[in-house]
Amino acid sequence: METKDTLLLVDDETDLVQGLSRTIQAEMPCEILTATSAEDALALLAAHPVDLVLTDIRMSGMDGLSLLKKIHKKDPHLSVILMTGYGTIETAVTAIREGAYDFISKPFKNDSLIHTLRKGLEHNRLVRENLRLSRILCASTPGLVGQSGPMRAIYEKIRMLARTDVTVLICGETGTGKELTARALHESSPRRGGPMITVNCPAIPESMLESELFGYAKGAFTGAVKDRQGYFAAAEGGTIFLDEIGDLPLPLQSKLLRVLQEKEINPLGSDLSRKVDVRILAATHQNLEKKVEDNTFRADLYYRLNVASLTMPPLREIREDIPLLVEHFLDKTACQLRMEKKRVSSLLLEELMQAPWPGNIRELENTLQGLCVMTQEKEIPPQNALKRDRIPDLDFFTDSPLPHRNLPYQQLKEKVLARFTRQYLDHLLKETSGNISHAARLSGIQRQSLQKIIRRYQMDATHYRGRE
Numbered sequence: 001m002e003t004k005d006t007l008l009l010v011d012d013e014t015d016l017v018q019g020l021s022r023t024i025q026a027e028m029p030c031e032i033l034t035a036t037s038a039e040d041a042l043a044l045l046a047a048h049p050v051d052l053v054l055t056d057i058r059m060s061g062m063d064g065l066s067l068l069k070k071i072h073k074k075d076p077h078l079s080v081i082l083m084t085g086y087g088t089i090e091t092a093v094t095a096i097r098e099g100a101y102d103f104i105s106k107p108f109k110n111d112s113l114i115h116t117l118r119k120g121l122e123h124n125r126l127v128r129e130n131l132r133l134s135r136i137l138c139a140s141t142p143g144l145v146g147q148s149g150p151m152r153a154i155y156e157k158i159r160m161l162a163r164t165d166v167t168v169l170i171c172g173e174t175g176t177g178k179e180l181t182a183r184a185l186h187e188s189s190p191r192r193g194g195p196m197i198t199v200n201c202p203a204i205p206e207s208m209l210e211s212e213l214f215g216y217a218k219g220a221f222t223g224a225v226k227d228r229q230g231y232f233a234a235a236e237g238g239t240i241f242l243d244e245i246g247d248l249p250l251p252l253q254s255k256l257l258r259v260l261q262e263k264e265i266n267p268l269g270s271d272l273s274r275k276v277d278v279r280i281l282a283a284t285h286q287n288l289e290k291k292v293e294d295n296t297f298r299a300d301l302y303y304r305l306n307v308a309s310l311t312m313p314p315l316r317e318i319r320e321d322i323p324l325l326v327e328h329f330l331d332k333t334a335c336q337l338r339m340e341k342k343r344v345s346s347l348l349l350e351e352l353m354q355a356p357w358p359g360n361i362r363e364l365e366n367t368l369q370g371l372c373v374m375t376q377e378k379e380i381p382p383q384n385a386l387k388r389d390r391i392p393d394l395d396f397f398t399d400s401p402l403p404h405r406n407l408p409y410q411q412l413k414e415k416v417l418a419r420f421t422r423q424y425l426d427h428l429l430k431e432t433s434g435n436i437s438h439a440a441r442l443s444g445i446q447r448q449s450l451q452k453i454i455r456r457y458q459m460d461a462t463h464y465r466g467r468e
């Protein structure tokens with residue numbers, strides 16, 4: 001059944017709102033909500049989904065223009081049509097510039113009002129559909145990005161494992177792409193037409209985990225008024241991904257072991273077990289072998305899960321992939337936030353390539369998303385606040401590719417040395433908040449020499465004062 005559109009009419013003249021409501025109702029099959037002030041309109045909008053707003057400009061209290069701004073702050077895509085009286089045409093033009101869909105001048109004929117409203121609703125439908133499609137498009141690129149050796153080895157393993165039905169344990173630090181890898185495995189397997197159900201084990205209260213995983217029969221506990229299938233049954237014909245499996249409580253570990261061995265589930269409160277055709281993928285950031293030694297993880301379950309394993313590299317070990325990842329996340333952010341794609345300056349890219357990234361690829365993604373949102377310009381400048389390794393841990397050249405590697409040795413050496421010195425000084429001054437004596441002590445360079453070097457590189461220690 002097609003759902004009706006909902007129209008919100010706003011005017012501080014009660015009679016006019018009621019008259020309008022009757023006229024529209026006679027011509028168009030839609031739900032109508034009415035408000036006699038902008039404040040009431042906002043309250044209605046907060047409580048009901050609305051497809052189109054028709055509001056007067058001149059109202060006592062908050063006027064139509066302020067209402068338009070407030071509406072668009074909450075939902076920038078909602079179509080708003082303004083009604084203008086004598087002398088408010090200019091305001092209406094301003095309103096169009098501010099994002100109103102259209103305006104209609106009073107007094108208006110009924111058919112021109114209906115025509116304008118129909119156009120507004122059609123516009124709303126197109127905008128919503130467009131949004132829906134672009135959301136699907138943004139979400140439908142679950143591919144892993146990266147061409148480094150370790151990432152290529154991961155792709156090769158995914159290709160091999162996708163052909164099989166074996167249980168795979170995906171290990172790696174937080175944010176390294178374990179869930180994305182599980183999805184890639186499912187999507188490239190013959191089960192791709194079936195569901196992929198992700199269970200974040202620690203997110204479910206321990207008391208509910210069993211019934212959530214295996215389902216329950218009516219009467220299994222108070223409140224179980226009918227049978228309910230669990231995640232395993234929902235994943236029938238597809239894949240179940242058990243994220244953070246290391247947090248699974250011991251009693252449930254035995255039950256999971258049974259599923260792995262027998263391919264059978266036993267809903268809570270039921271005597272009947274049922275066969276399931278589900279592939280199991282699991283992930284953990286913990287050291288399961290250590291947990292086995294500590295007797296907090298069952299050894300037999302560990303061996304069953306670990307039939308094949310994949311270990312995701314931390315970002316610091318695949319720094320050469322950072323430029324590709326940066327491009328990918330700039331595209332993704334532009335797509336998701338429906339904004340123009342930004343660029344990163346070369347200095348910022350250098351910074352990104354050296355940052356420690358304890359939160360791995362997720363942290364890089366979040367950082368870039370934040371920078372895109374916070375930067376007005378097309379190019380994101382270097383961010384001196386990006387956290388880096390402390391000086392003794394800095395690994396200047398082993399991790400970042402050599403610039404201009406085809407230059408003769410002497411020239412290349414000079415370039416590399418200049419780059420190293422600039423980066424070193426930048427880091428040193430940041431670390432010491434521009435305090436030259438402290439920087440001299442830390443670097444082992446005489447104070448005066450250090451000042452000379454800083455000047456030669458046209459840097460200014462005072463710029464680093466007062467920063468963290």
Ligand SMILES: Nc1ncnc2c1ncn2[C@@H]1O[C@H](COP(=O)(O)OP(=O)(O)OP(=O)(O)O)[C@@H](O)[C@H]1O
Binds near residue numbers: 365
């Ligand atoms: N190789 C990659 N290419 C593109 N995006 C990636 C890659 N790896 C991770 N991401 C992105 O980084 C974010 C974190 O990835 P994901 O959730 O898969 O990590 P995880 O290892 O499962 O994290 P956690 O252990 O915290 O659950 C996601 O937005 C994901 O899309």
